[in-house]
Amino acid sequence: xxxxxxxxxxxxxxxxxSWTALLSYRYLGKLTPVLDVGVEQETMPLRWDMxxxxxxxxxxxxxxxxxxxxxxxxxCIPAPVVMSYEILDSARDVRQVDVLRDVIxxxxxxxxxxxxxVDSAHHERVIAVxxxxxxxxxxxxxxxxxxxxPPIPVVDSPDMPPLWRAFGATLGDDGRWRLPVLAPELSSxxxxxxxxxxxILLEKAxxxxxxxxxxxxxxxxxxxxxxxxxxxxxxxxxxxxxxITARSARIPTRLTLHDEGxxxxxxxxxxAVYRRP
Numbered sequence: 449x450x451x452x453x454x455x456x457x458x459x460x461x462x463x464x465x466s467w468t469a470l471l472s473y474r475y476l477g478k479l480t481p482v483l484d485v486g487v488e489q490e491t492m493p494l495r496w497d498m499x500x501x502x503x504x505x506x507x508x509x510x511x512x513x514x515x516x517x518x519x520x521x522x523x524c525i526p527a528p529v530v531m532s533y534e535i536l537d538s539a540r541d542v543r544q545v546d547v548l549r550d551v552i553x554x555x556x557x558x559x560x561x562x563x564x565x566v567d568s569a570h571h572e573r574v575i576a577v578x579x580x581x582x583x584x585x586x587x588x589x590x591x592x593x594x595x596x597x598p599p600i601p602v603v604d605s606p607d608m609p610p611l612w613r614a615f616g617a618t619l620g621d622d623g624r625w626r627l628p629v630l631a632p633e634l635s636s637x638x639x640x641x642x643x644x645x646x647x648i649l650l651e652k653a654x655x656x657x658x659x660x661x662x663x664x665x666x667x668x669x670x671x672x673x674x675x676x677x678x679x680x681x682x683x684x685x686x687x688x689x690x691x692i693t694a695r696s697a698r699i700p701t702r703l704t705l706h707d708e709g710x711x712x713x714x715x716x717x718x719x720a721v722y723r724r725p
Contacts, residue, residue, distance in 0.1 A: 450639035452525060456589045462637070463521060464595050469632040472644025475614060476512050477599040483520055485594040490514070490547040491568060494539060495604040497611050500655070501665045504538035505575065507672035507720065508611065508647035510565055514547040515643055516580020519559040522592035524584035526559065527636070528643050531580040532673040539575045544568035557584050585638055612652040615645050620686075625653045629683040629709065640679030641707075646716055647674060649687050650703045654720040657689035658701050662724065667699070671721035680716075682709030697724050 454462045473480065478492040491513075498509035510533050519526040539545070546568045552560040562579035566572075602608060616628050627634065627641070627649050636642045651672070659665045686708055692700040703718040 451637040452586055459589050460592060466632065466635065466637040467521070467595050468597050470635065470642060470644075471600075471615060471633045472512050472642050474597060474600045475602070476509060476611075476644075477602075478512055479599070480520070482522060482592075483595060484597045490549065491544060492547075493544050493604070494542055495602070495608065496606050497608050497614070499540075500668065502668070502725075503540040504668045505535065505540075505542075506611075506651060506655075507533055507535065507669050508644075508651040510535070510545075510576050510578070511647040511672070511674070512644050513545055514563045514565050514576075514578045516563070516578050517554075517559040517561040517582045518549050518551050518563070519554055519561070519582055519584070521637065522588065523554065524588055525586045525638055526582050527585050527638065527640070527679070528580060528582040528676050530582075530673070530675050531578070531643065531647075533576050533578045533671070535576045535668075535670050535672070537573065537575045538668055539567070542567045542569075542573075542575060545575055546571065558582070559584065610652075611648050615648050617645075617649050617652060625649055625656070625687045626708075627683060627685040630681060638679070640681055641683070641685060641715065643674075643676070646676075646680070646705060649685065650674065650705060650716070650718045651720070653687035653689040654701045654703055654718070658691055658694070658699055658720070658722050661691040661694040662699055662722070663694075664724075666725045667722040668725070669720055670698070670723050672718065674716055674718040676716050677714050680705070680707045680710070682707055684708050685715070686712075698722065699724070
C-alpha cells in the first residue's frame with residue numbers, strides 16, 4: 449500500500465509494516481540512526497555476497513550502506529533522484545563500513561547530501577565518496593517512534609547466495625535480467641521499487657555484459673551513477689546493459705531499467721565504469 453493513501457493516524461503503523469518488510473536494509477545488515485531502535489552510527493557489514501570475483505567491493509552494497517540523499521522517512525516521504533558513487537578502495541580486507549554524512553540542504557521539495565563511506569575500524573581509510581539529490585513526495589506526521597528492525601540473520605561465507613538471487617532476480621530466455629512483480633520485500637513505503645533492488649539488478653546486468661565484452665571477470669567497479677526517472681510500480685522489471693567500449697583500461701557501461709508491467713516505461717538509468725586489473 450502507498451503510504452500517501454493512509455490517514456495521518458495510521459501513517460507510522462503503515463511505515464513500520466513497510467520498513468520491516470523491506471529486504472534492502474535488513475538483509476544487508478544496514479543500521480540507520482533515528483529510524484531503527486537504539487542505533488547511533490550509520491553502518492553496515494561487508495560480506496562475501498557484496499564482493500566481486502576477486503574480492504573487491506561492488507557498487508550496489510555501497511548504495512544501500514549510504515543511500516543518497518540522506519533524507520530520512522521521519523522528515524518526509526523521500527524518493528531519490530540521482531545517486532553517485534566514486535569507489536577509491538576495493539576494501540578486500542574491510543569487514544564493516546561507517547557512513548560519515550554531510551547534509552547539504554533539505555528544502556521544501558528537494559534534498560542534497562554527500563558522504564564518506566569509511567572503514568569502521570579506521571575512519572581515515574575512505575572506501576568511497578557519494579553524493580545525491582532527491583525529492584519529497586509529501587509531509588509526514590510528527591511523533592515518529594523508532595522501529596524495532598533487526599538485521600535478518602545470515603551466515604557470512606563463500607557459499608552464501610549472491611545478492612541478485614536473494615532479491616529474486618532471474619535471467620530470461622532473451623538474456624535479460626529481471627526482478628519479479630513488485631512485492632512488499634522490494635517496495636519502498638510509497639509502493640515503488642526500492643533503490644536497493646534497483647541497484648542490485650542494474651549492477652548484475654552491468655557485471656555480466658562488461659565481463660562478456662572484456663573477456664574477463666577480473667574487473668573492479670570504480671564509478672557508479674544512477675538516475676531515478678520515474679517510480680516502478682508494477683513489474684516485472686527488466687535491466688538492459690550496453691558496453692560503450694571494452695578497448696580501454698577503464699570500461700564504461702550504460703544501463704536502463706524498464707517496468708514491463710507498466711507500458712515498458714523506463715524507470716531508471718545508470719552508468720558504470722570498470723577498471724581492468
